[in-house]
Amino acid sequence: MDAAVQEYIDAIEPGSRVLFDRVDGLVRAAFPQVEVVFSYKMPTYRVGPKGLHVAAWKHGISLYGWNGEADGGLAARFPKATSGRGTLKITPDMGTQISDAELTALIRGALAS
Template structure:
């Protein structure tokens, strides 16, 4: 991870850091070879040609570049996560309702080999 990305992560507000760390850990457990860089002003996980962007905002964590099919499955159980086209908004206080298995499935579908490059 480059210094710029580490600075972003080090600057995450304490109330959102556990949620970011949770998602960061799930991504790296699923894809330990992922490269983490800053893109569009947020940490971006790259596996081959695929990307998953994870930004921290006032509400918590937003995920961009996720697989729509896997997202549809997740959203059927948690419809409140969708925030505009292509944005999953995980509010820190509601994230406990989303399981690690659900998030890992989204990560695998988004960064996995069957997904078209973004």
């Protein structure tokens, strides 16, 4: 893993780290060949030309680059989480309401060819 990515991950606050680690694990389970790079100052999961940016903030995590048509229904279930510009903000509380299957659907929608 890129040193900048590891440094970023190591600095994530505990409140957001659990959710970040959950998404990381689901990405790696769905795409064992995934490459994690540092892009736009955040970890970016790459599978071929496709990418999913995952950033940790005080509010939780944000996902950038996901496919709104293949998001596992997350945007419809949590309309306040989406900015309408390809950003999905997931708070730790919201994360407890989202199943692994829903997150995996979003991940597959973003990274599948």
